[in-house]
Amino acid sequence: xxxxxxxxxxxxPVHGMIxxxxxxxxxxxxxxxxxxxxxxxxxxxAFGRASAELVISTFYNFNxxxxxxxxxxxxxxxxxxxxxxxRLAAAGEALRRAGIHELPAFGEVLALTRRAAEAACExxxxxxxxxxxxxxxxxxxxxxxxxxxxxxxxEFRGDGHVACLLSEGVGGLEALIxxxxxxxxxxxxxxxxxxxxxxxxxxxxxxxxxxxxxDGGSLSPEGVxxxxxxxxxxxxxxLPAYAALGDAGCxxxxxxxxxxxxxxxxxxxxxxx
Numbered sequence: 001x002x003x004x005x006x007x008x009x010x011x012x013p014v015h016g017m018i019x020x021x022x023x024x025x026x027x028x029x030x031x032x033x034x035x036x037x038x039x040x041x042x043x044x045x046a047f048g049r050a051s052a053e054l055v056i057s058t059f060y061n062f063n064x065x066x067x068x069x070x071x072x073x074x075x076x077x078x079x080x081x082x083x084x085x086x087r088l089a090a091a092g093e094a095l096r097r098a099g100i101h102e103l104p105a106f107g108e109v110l111a112l113t114r115r116a117a118e119a120a121c122e123x124x125x126x127x128x129x130x131x132x133x134x135x136x137x138x139x140x141x142x143x144x145x146x147x148x149x150x151x152x153x154x155e156f157r158g159d160g161h162v163a164c165l166l167s168e169g170v171g172g173l174e175a176l177i178x179x180x181x182x183x184x185x186x187x188x189x190x191x192x193x194x195x196x197x198x199x200x201x202x203x204x205x206x207x208x209x210x211x212x213x214x215d216g217g218s219l220s221p222e223g224v225x226x227x228x229x230x231x232x233x234x235x236x237x238x239l240p241a242y243a244a245l246g247d248a249g250c251x252x253x254x255x256x257x258x259x260x261x262x263x264x265x266x267x268x269x270x271x272x273x
Contacts, residue, residue, distance in 0.1 A: 003250040004242040005235055008153060010257035011113065014100065015150040017269035018042070018087065021094040027086035031078040036070040036195075045083040046132035049075040058129045060162050061172035066195040088139060091147045098267035101143040105256040110146045112245055112253045117149035119244035120156040127159035153241055160237030164230045173204045178227060181219045189272070 018024055019039060028038030043059070044050035052071040056064045078086075100106065124131035133155050139145050165175050173196055180187045191201065208214045213223035242250050264270060 003247065003254045004238065005231075006254035007242065007245075007250050007257055008157060008238070010254060010261045011109070011150055012154060013261040013264035013270060014095065014147060015154045017094055017098075017264050018091050018147075020272060021090065021269050023093040023097075024087065024090040027090040028083070031082050031086055033074060033078055033083070036066065037074050037077075040067060040070050041074045041078065041083045042087040043129075044071075045080040045087070046129075046136055048080050050080075058159075058162075060165070061176045061194055063195045063197070063200075084136070088144060088147075092141060092144050094269055095143050095147060095264075098263045098269055100146070100260060100263055103259055103263060105259065106142070106146075109253065109256050109260060110142055110149070112249055112256075113146060113149040113153070115244050115249075116241045116253075117152040117156075120152055120241035123156075123240040126163065127156060130155040130159045153238075156241055157234060157238045161230070161234045163237065164233045167233075168226065168230060170226075170230070173200065174208060177201065177205055177208060178213065178219065178223060181214055181217060181223065182227065183218075 024042070025034075025038065028034065028042065033041055040055055040059075044055050047054060050071070052064075052068040055071055056062065056067050059067070095101070103109075120130070121134045124134055130152065133152055136148070139148055165171075170178065173194075176190055176194055176196070179185060180190050191198075205214060205217075208223070212220055213226060214220055215223075219227060245253060
């Protein structure tokens with residue numbers, strides 16, 4: 001499982017950059033969507049005219065009031081297909097800017113990633129956000145095929161992660177605070193992007209301390225154990241995709257993926273706009 005997680009994590013910037021790049025903001029603005037509306041519309045457009053409640057349930061850790069405000073009226077401004085087209089075009093522009101398609105291992109990474117994504121498509125049950133994206137047609141251009149494949153793997157893993165959080169009784173804001181407590185992502189970014197009121201954040205921190213999961217602003221030993229358990233369970237639920245590659249294939253993809261993630265970072269595709 002270690003190489004499987006490394007393969008996903010190292011290649012994840014190829015998908016994740018779509019939430020930061022100016023190409024996406026510009027494309028969404030061209031069809032009348034700006035700010036959070038562009039984000040929620042672009043990630044949920046695979047559902048069709050997704051309601052705010054559907055976004056709240058599948059995205060999991062955003063302040064519901066902010067989702068309702070952002071999603072209200074977006075499908076009167078742009079159609080789901082317009083949003084999907086804008087997102088795909090932005091992904092291609094950004095990844096070409098990073099030179100992803102020029103990396104020597106591009107063909108092999110695409111083949112391995114697509115094989116895993118296609119294996120995941122055989123297991124859509126219980127994974128609504130993934131299943132919606134899996135129903136989309138594969139792009140023709142290779143660089144977009146890689147982005148689509150990694151998008152499928154991200155949502156496949158993400159739906160499994162939500163299932164694990166639910167089974168452990170960890171709500172959306174609680175999951176966000178526990179993530180912040182690891183120090184892996186700046187607290188300020190998580191607060192700004194998920195938009196929970198400060199008083200709700202503070203009250204939830206107190207509840208997590210009462211549960212023995214936080215020690216001050218950091219994870220307690222029990223919090224570390226819970227986080228590790230959830231991540232390990234998430235890995236297990238992601239196995240149907242990566243088992244198609246076998247151990248050797250996962251190790252190979254993990255080795256090759258580093259240069260792809262690095263290319264995204266060095267091109268500035270993950271910088272906050």
